[in-house]
Amino acid sequence: MLEVAGLVTNYGMIEALKGVDISAAEGRITCVLGPNGAGKTTLLMTIAGLLRPRRGSVTFEGRDITGASSTTVVRQGLALVPENRLVFPDMTVRENLVAGAYTRLASERGEAMADLDRMLERFPVLQARVNANAGTLSGGEQQMLAVARALMTKPRCLLMDEPSLGLAPLIVAEVFNIIRELNEAGTTILLVEQNAHMALTVAHHFFLLDQGRVAFDGDPGTMAEDEVIQRAYLGSAGG
Amino acid sequence: MLDDHLIGVLSNMGMISFIALSAYLVLVVGEISFGQQAFFAISAYASGIASAMWGWPFLAAVLWGAAIAGLGGLLLAIPTLRIRGLYFAIATLAFAEMVRLALEIFTYQVEVDGELVGPDGSEGFRDIRYIYEADISAGEFLLVILGLLAVTLAIILWIERTRLGAILRMVGEDPALARLQGVNVNLAKIATVAAAGLVAGIGGALYAHLNTYVEPKIFNVMLGVHGLAYGLIGGLGTAFGPLLGVALDIGVLESTRAFSGYRMIVFGGLVAVLLIVRPRGLLDEAAVYRIRRFLLRKHAGD
Amino acid sequence: MADFLQNCLDGIATGAAYALLALGFTLIFGVLRRLNLSYGPSIMAGVFAGTALYMGFNAGLAEIAIATVIGAVVVGAYIERLCFWAIRKDMAVASMVSSFVIWMQIEEAVTLLFPDRTYAFPGILADAVVEFGPFFLRASSLAMLAIAAIAVLGLLALIYRTHFGLAVRAVSENPEAARVAGVNTGLVTFLAFACASALGGLAGFLIAAGDQQITPLFGLWATFKGLIAMMLGGMGSIPGAVLGGLLLGVVEANALWYLGVETRDLVAYMLLFVVLTFRPGGLMGQAALMARRAAESRV
Ligand SMILES: Nc1ncnc2c1ncn2[C@@H]1O[C@H](COP(=O)(O)OP(=O)(O)OP(=O)(O)O)[C@@H](O)[C@H]1O
Ligand SMILES: [Mg+2]
DSSP: OEEEEEEEEEETTEEEEEEEEEEEOTTOEEEEEOOTTSSHHHHHHHHTTSSOOSEEEEEETTEEOTTOOHHHHHHHTEEEEOTTOOOOTTSBHHHHHHHHTHHHHTTOHHHHHHHHHHHHHHOHHHHHTTTSBGGGSOHHHHHHHHHHHHHTTOOSEEEEEOTTTTOOHHHHHHHHHHHHHHHHTTOEEEEEOSOHHHHHHHOSEEEEEETTEEEEEEOHHHHHHOHHHIIIIIHHHHO | OOOHHHHHHHHHHHHHHHHHHHHHHHHHTTOOOSOTHHHHHHHHHHHHIIIIISOOOHHHHHHHHHHHHHHHHHHHHTTTTTOOHHHHHHHHHHHHHHHHHHHHHOBOOEEETTEEESOBGGGOBOOOOHHHHTTOOHHHHHHHHHHHHHHHHHHHHHHHHSHHHHHHHHHHHOHHHHHHTTOOHHHHHHHHHHHHHHHHHHHHHHHHHHHSOBOGGGGSHHHHHHHHHHHHHHOSSSTHHHHHHHIIIIIIIITTTTTTTSHHHHHHHHHHHHHHHOTTOTTOHHHHHHHHHHHHHHHHHO | OHHHHHHHHHHHHHHHHHHHHHHHHHHHHHHHSSOOTTHHHHHHHHHHHHHHHHHHHOOOHHHHHHHHHHHHHHHHHHHIIIIIISSOTTOHHHHHHHHHHHHHHHHHHHHHHOOSSOEEOOOSSOSOEEEETTEEEEHHHHHHHHHHHHHHHHHHHHHHHSHHHHHHHHHHHOHHHHHHTTOOHHHHHHHHHHHHHHHHHHHHHHHHHHHTEEOTTHHHHHHHHHHHHHHHHOTTOHHHHHHHHHHHHHHHHHHHHHHOHHHHHHHHHHHHHHHHHHOTTOTTTHHHHHHHHHHOOOO
């Protein structure tokens, strides 16, 4: 569904991605692991059209979206839940969700508003604070809002950048439940995670990114057996 | 001998260089000032008063003017300590306009040799006649300007090479980090802004004595913006940067009259494009580093 | 006392013009978190487009108003591309300096095309005066007040009631999140800039029509008055722009009456300096303080 080939992205002189090949199969959860600074965020931002690649290609559902603007990418059905949950702090929860549906407002406003009601049903924590400013929500609530806002674009593929970062274990479990449910409802997911244990419970396929290159590519079974990954990511619990 | 036109151009460049250096010092500690013309003005008046009205010798009058301008710098720096960025820039602009408008109503005259001398509001301040009375030629005065400029530049360059210079740059780049390292950021800023006032003041005193006449409207915002732009054109990596900016604008654009009539269009466009492609000027930190390395290698090769 | 009240009335009339100028400023600042110092000169260029139509073709008021607005928008678009779009987002101060040098460019271009000191501009309601008991107000000022009020309501409706306004607020609060949501931030910024310039063009037309003349110095005047008014109210705040404009007008009118013409501008700058140093968020405080933190990016 989503294929990335030979992707190279720079920050000025620094090459953050040095030729990355990954793919996300339709209806699956694909997880990208990697240490800090490996280039995971850079990869997702490049796919989402927030950064322009130097070389390589991004193909979504057979269409080439390399270097397309984020607006185009969103319209194609690809949505990003960014790292650090960038919400609009001085807008209400409802306004945040409406802003999420921005690309649909002109053409299918009614449907978008119906989705908004459904979204509030789906996320009771947001329903409870629907008229509060997003900046006043807790970290977990903001993460839910960021996911819900991305879903308002009606994506067929969701890119998620470390959704468990900085959340309490209970909330992390809830986030992963949501990921599983979304996937069961048919959304393809490309997930970036540091929390390999949680990722193992949901993902169907793994990539390991290290210093801008893919260092491992395999299913959960092979990954759990891989010695390097064992030591680096699964630690004592895995051994 | 140099011809009069050339002497005039060089004198002009020398005096404007003081404003450019002054704006540059503020830039080094990370702030933008649209108001350095205020200190140029304060010193032009203060030094003129000292020499024409109190009969002080020239050099004493220049130092007095510069000192008063430095005090003016303190007056600006202390209340604006808490504000930064756009707010600081606009505050300097307001300060400079306050000074200019205050000079528009400032009247203080005494009788010297049967004539009333002194600032007379918007009429300006006439008869700062020191260089006529002492019979100093334009060429000699140019030497005075260049001498003072050389001393000022040497001091700034020397400071830049010391630990103090490194500290000031750190304050400009990352005040939070500087504070963590134990640097007194507030003191560094106050001292720099005051020193910047003093540097602009030297230029102002020279200006008043060369022209024998000043009026408040000379010291408008455009003077300050030019001073600021010179650093941004020439580069913020070294004190030679602002001088390069002055040389490019006055030395090339103005004196050759290459673009007379539409010089501001060229100058404005030039600065705007430079801000896009080289936001820290031609001689930015990276360029200075490369030049220094090149010179060192050549030196070692000899 | 009667003097004071009449002064305040005069001040509110001028203040309405300041408020209109400050509104455009605040809109640009709100979206970009950057200052456009060339705002006044772009309006001035627009007014000169209007005056050219007036003198060259003896055009009617409506055509002149349209020419003024178009002129301001075209010059505004030039500024937006050169000083804002092309400069890195984190360099607010570089943009401000750039807009300052472009100011000089615009002013010289206009003086080359219009070498005389002043040019005539058609008046509206020029000599009519409205009386309230012992007090009076020029009808053109009253019209300006009414239009300023309409402009504020229109702007508030645009920002809080439309899709475009939602996008503007999204970009203003968090440009990256806005892009993630699929908002074309470049286009939204450009359009917001164009709106501000159009508003400025309208303000310029009304002010020039009130004065029945225009000089190249209008650019400087408009930038400074708009800037002071906006900063008094609080950068980025729409109600603040109106409050700041009216306050500036009232203070100036009283300073003029009690202290004289030289002191009037001095008092205005002192007010600005004091507000900047003691209450950088402006009078509307909190809303603008948020903006302040974002604006404090460095060289
Ligand atoms: N805006 C930037 N400018 C310059 N370099 C950057 C920038 N953002 C990231 N980098 C560099 O690019 C590399 C990859 O960064 P990236 O944020 O993609 O890593 P990551 O895998 O997401 O790390 P983390 O797990 O900490 O989020 C790092 O070396 C980082 O220092
Ligand atoms: Mg990351």
